[in-house]
Amino acid sequence: KQEVTQIPAALSVPEGENLVLNCSFTDSAIYNLQWFRQDPGKGLTSLLLIQSSQREQTSGRLNASLDKSSGRSTLYIAASQPGDSATYLCAVQANSKLTFGKGITLSVRP
Amino acid sequence: GAVVSQHPSWVICKSGTSVKIECRSLDFQATTMFWYRQFPKQSLMLMATSNEGSKATYEQGVEKDKFLINHASLTLSTLTVTSAHPEDSSFYICSARDSVAGGAYEQYFGPGTRLTVT
Numbered sequence: 001k002q003e004v005t006q007i008p009a010a011l012s013v014p015e016g017e018n019l020v021l022n023c024s025f026t027d028s029a030i031y032n033l034q035w036f037r038q039d040p041g042k043g044l045t046s047l048l049l050i051q052s053s054q055r056e057q058t059s060g061r062l063n064a065s066l067d068k069s070s071g072r073s074t075l076y077i078a079a080s081q082p083g084d085s086a087t088y089l090c091a092v093q094a095n096s097k098l099t100f101g102k103g104i105t106l107s108v109r110p
Numbered sequence: 111g112a113v114v115s116q117h118p119s120w121v122i123c124k125s126g127t128s129v130k131i132e133c134r135s136l137d138f139q140a141t142t143m144f145w146y147r148q149f150p151k152q153s154l155m156l157m158a159t160s161n162e163g164s165k166a167t168y169e170q171g172v173e174k175d176k177f178l179i180n181h182a183s184l185t186l187s188t189l190t191v192t193s194a195h196p197e198d199s200s201f202y203i204c205s206a207r208d209s210v211a212g213g214a215y216e217q218y219f220g221p222g223t224r225l226t227v228t
Contacts, residue, residue, distance in 0.1 A: 042222065
């Protein structure tokens with residue numbers, strides 16, 4: 001059974017800092033991996049999707065990498081801003097199903 | 111593009127009543143839709159996979175007679191929580207996969223429905 005782990009559960013950083021959010025998964029037989037953002041009481045916003053054949057994807061200040069063989073992904077956020085405060089969820093897709101981690105709640109202090 | 115809507119966004123109902131939640135893909139066709147539930151500070155847990163024109167596939171531990179899913183068209187799936195109890199209070203989120211785009215198998219998520227059963 002696929003398990004997705006995100007540690008730590010919460011992170012607080014000062015504005016402007018570059019930061020890395022980690023995600024690990026137990027079964028490397030995945031189709032793709034996605035990073036989502038979730039604001040309190042809201043749905044999910046897809047940030048980046050990395051296919052299993054890719055190693056990274058970039059969008060603006062965000063860069064996500066994937067090391068399928070070691071079961072790891074990282075989301076890099078450059079020059080963090082208070083507006084980046086949210087919960088970031090990692091999810092892997094296999095057999096047409098998405099398995100989510102519990103997320104990392106990020107707080108960026110002004 | 112790739113917008114998924116849910117209705118209602120929040121609902122309060124009395125214990126023992128039934129509640130229907132709609133999930134629509136607004137600008138694409140979705141052969142497959144998914145229903146998730148999320149408890150506070152927890153991750154999303156897949157409840158069932160809904161395929162247009164056929165019966166839904168439920169995950170282990172999810173009562174199919176309690177959570178009725180109908181996917182009658184390529185743009186609409188509904189989740190009905192029957193005989194709701196306070197423990198059914200949760201955040202329900204649907205997602206849809208673009209039938210035409212296919213290859214990336216990306217799921218697009220709705221904004222969620224907050225259900226509170228009193």
